[in-house]
Amino acid sequence: GAGVSQTPSNKVTEKGKYVELRCDPISGHTALYWYRQSLGQGPEFLIYFQGTGAADDSGLPNDRFFAVRPEGSVSTLKIQRTERGDSAVYLCASSLYPAGTGQTSGNTIYFGEGSWLTVV
């Protein structure tokens, strides 16, 4: 597609429920990132995929959060037993190469419009 696509754009769920958020990166982009952004804050890193593997998952807040990218393209962020504190915008981003590799535009990170998650 033309840009990073995220679904759903909005999700309201009850506390304790399971949620899946989907990201379809720009075609051909090898690097994929998940960030979480709360109101008035900058994006907070969650996890980074290079191809199919999670190269850095140090930002996942706890074991309720999990993400996969089985075929090296689409990624799904999964949140179990949701809590009200999970309410945020979940941003997916992709780049042709990993961020900061070299000095070319190939490592520019492009963000999707986000999935707005509200846990009530």
Added chain:
Amino acid sequence: QKEVEQNSGPLSVPEGAIASLNCTYSDRGSQSFFWYRQYSGKSPELIMFIYSNGDKEDGRFTAQLNKASQYVSLLIRDSQPSDSATYLCAVKGGQGAQKLVFGQGTRLTINP
């Protein structure tokens, strides 16, 4: 100490003036520095990146980097109302890190 710090603002600048946005970072090994603009309810979009000490100009935007002081700034010349947004500073650390660490953002308002 936060890894990347910005003045959260809001910063108010008259139209046509220069807006100056500042950012400091804690990881001395950081290698790459990015400025993103984020309109309310929208996703961040890249404005500029800078890797080397000094200034980098792109149209009305100038990024400045001082690695010794661990400081990066963004200047916006001839500010326009359409520049009103939150500006996010992002840093890629050293030691092979591939993720970007963002500051909390500075909300900028350009007054006509």
